[in-house]
Amino acid sequence: MGRVGRRLAMALVGVAVLVAYVAAGLLTWVVLVAVIERPPDLGAVALVALVATLGGGYLSFRIGTARLLAGIDAVELPRRRAPALYRRLDRLGAAMDRSLPPILIADLGAPNALSIGGPRRSAVVLDRRLLSLLTVAELEAIVAHELAHVERKDAFVQTLIVSVMRTLAGIVFLVFLPATLLLAGAARSLAWFAGRPHRAPDVEAAATRGVELIVGILLSVLTLLVLAHSRRREFAADRRAAEVTGRPVALARALAKIQRSADPAWRLRALLTIHGDERAGTRRILSTHPLVEDRIDRLLRVDDGSAGGTRRTDAR
Numbered sequence: 001m002g003r004v005g006r007r008l009a010m011a012l013v014g015v016a017v018l019v020a021y022v023a024a025g026l027l028t029w030v031v032l033v034a035v036i037e038r039p040p041d042l043g044a045v046a047l048v049a050l051v052a053t054l055g056g057g058y059l060s061f062r063i064g065t066a067r068l069l070a071g072i073d074a075v076e077l078p079r080r081r082a083p084a085l086y087r088r089l090d091r092l093g094a095a096m097d098r099s100l101p102p103i104l105i106a107d108l109g110a111p112n113a114l115s116i117g118g119p120r121r122s123a124v125v126l127d128r129r130l131l132s133l134l135t136v137a138e139l140e141a142i143v144a145h146e147l148a149h150v151e152r153k154d155a156f157v158q159t160l161i162v163s164v165m166r167t168l169a170g171i172v173f174l175v176f177l178p179a180t181l182l183l184a185g186a187a188r189s190l191a192w193f194a195g196r197p198h199r200a201p202d203v204e205a206a207a208t209r210g211v212e213l214i215v216g217i218l219l220s221v222l223t224l225l226v227l228a229h230s231r232r233r234e235f236a237a238d239r240r241a242a243e244v245t246g247r248p249v250a251l252a253r254a255l256a257k258i259q260r261s262a263d264p265a266w267r268l269r270a271l272l273t274i275h276g277d278e279r280a281g282t283r284r285i286l287s288t289h290p291l292v293e294d295r296i297d298r299l300l301r302v303d304d305g306s307a308g309g310t311r312r313t314d315a316r
Helices: 005-038 042-072 083-095 136-151 156-191 205-217 220-245 248-262 266-272 278-286 292-305
Strands: 104-107 115-116 122-127
Touching: 005 042, 005 156, 042 156, 083 220, 115 156, 122 136, 122 220, 136 156, 136 220, 136 248, 136 266, 156 220, 220 248, 220 292, 248 292
Parallel strands: 104 122
Antiparallel strands: 115 122
16 A cells, blocks of 8 residues: 555544544533433432442442551551550540550551541551650550541541542533543544554543643632541540540650651751741641641640649659
């Protein structure tokens, strides 16, 4: 086949590609218009969407929990290794009216702690460095904070929120799908006409980025609300830990030690911080966790408020 024949064949392929993409785009548009003009029962649609979102969120939560446990290679902390800690934690479980979940130790990459699972099946994972970094009272306070997250189902709620956001993003993507298909078909067709089918501009990727930008703008307020909720749950877990242990200062000390260990320059920055600093304000708004300084300040105010009451001894 000569050069003219090859170009003609490419042009025909280009026409076929354009027709296929246009047909797919028009079909999608017709379906969307039909749904808008003759909407199905909104109650049924809402129920299906709710079940799909909750089901997807639950599966994501369960699968994510299993993958996380498998990925961190955690082992249970033996009672004989930390008998004093377990005596405190047994009392803590009684105070929170729940059985004590397994206490696991692992290498988390930094001195930290996290809770895994929900109220029925859960575990608290401690980075092994915490065992030497914190006192028994401080370890108790950290575990109480994580148990408060389990008690409030924070991880599950956060997973459901992410599932809802993904559902909304999918709906927005479907709305823009006809235009995306038409643009992609035009780009691929022109590439075949030009004789460079492998150099077609990646319109799908560009269109996807555009849709993601639109989704981001539409969901920006929701994202800020989710971040604010995440910070509130950290404060709430701090309050609950202070309540059940009676040692807000122990948790404050633990947070300070963990932060200093992870970031040795933190203490100097904290001393030199100017209140109202713009970067600190931005971090407060765009972070999933409150600033450690803010958490410590609140815990110390809780301690000041209980100064007239009876305090427990923070013995090692």
